Amino acid sequence: MSATTVLDWGLGLAQGMLVLAMALAAWRMLRGPRAQDRILGLDTLYLNGMLAIVVHGMRTGSGLYFEAALILGMIGFTATVALAKFLMQGEVIQ
C-alpha cells in the first residue's frame, strides 16, 4: 500500500466519522427538547463541522481551509455565547 492510498482512505474514514457526529448533533438540535439542548446541539454541530474542514484541508493538501476553520471556530463561539446570554436575560446586549 502506498502512502497516498493510506492517507486517502484513512482521512476519508475520519471525515465520515465527523459527518456522522455532525448528523447526531443536528438530530439533538432539531429534537430539543428545550432551548438549551438545541444550543448545545448547534455548538457540537459547528465544532464537528470545523474539524471536518480541517481534515478536508489535509486531504487536499491545500492551506486554504485553515482560514475557513479558524473563522468558523470564532463565529461559532460568538453565536453560542450570544444565544446563552439570550436564554439567561432575554436580550443579547444590555
Place this chain on the structure above:
Amino acid sequence: MSGAELPLWAAWLVVALAVVGAAFALTGALGLIRLRTFYERVHAPTLGATLGMALILISSMLLLSLIEGRLVLRDALIGVFLTVSTPVTLLLLARAAAHRDRHEGTPGAPPEV
C-alpha cells in the same frame, strides 16, 4: 491529493491520529444523543472539543510539516482559541439552563450557590 513523497510510517501515523480524534468527536456526539438530562449532556461534546480537536490538529500539523519539510504550527492557533473559548461557552450555557430551571421550579434543578 498530496503526500505521494511521504514515507509509509508517517502516513499511518497521520491517519491514526486523525481517526482516533474523529472517534473521540463521534463518541462525544453519541453522548449528546444517549444521555438523559441536559446537565449530563453538557459534558459529552467536550470530549470532541478537547481531545478530539487536539489529536486532529496535531495530525494536520504533522502532515503539513512533513509535506513542506519545515515546522508548520499554524493549526495550533485554532487549538489555542478553542481551548480558551470552549469552557466559556459551556459555562455560560449551563448557567443559563440552571437559571431557567430554577426560575420555572423544575424538579432536579441545581440549587442556588
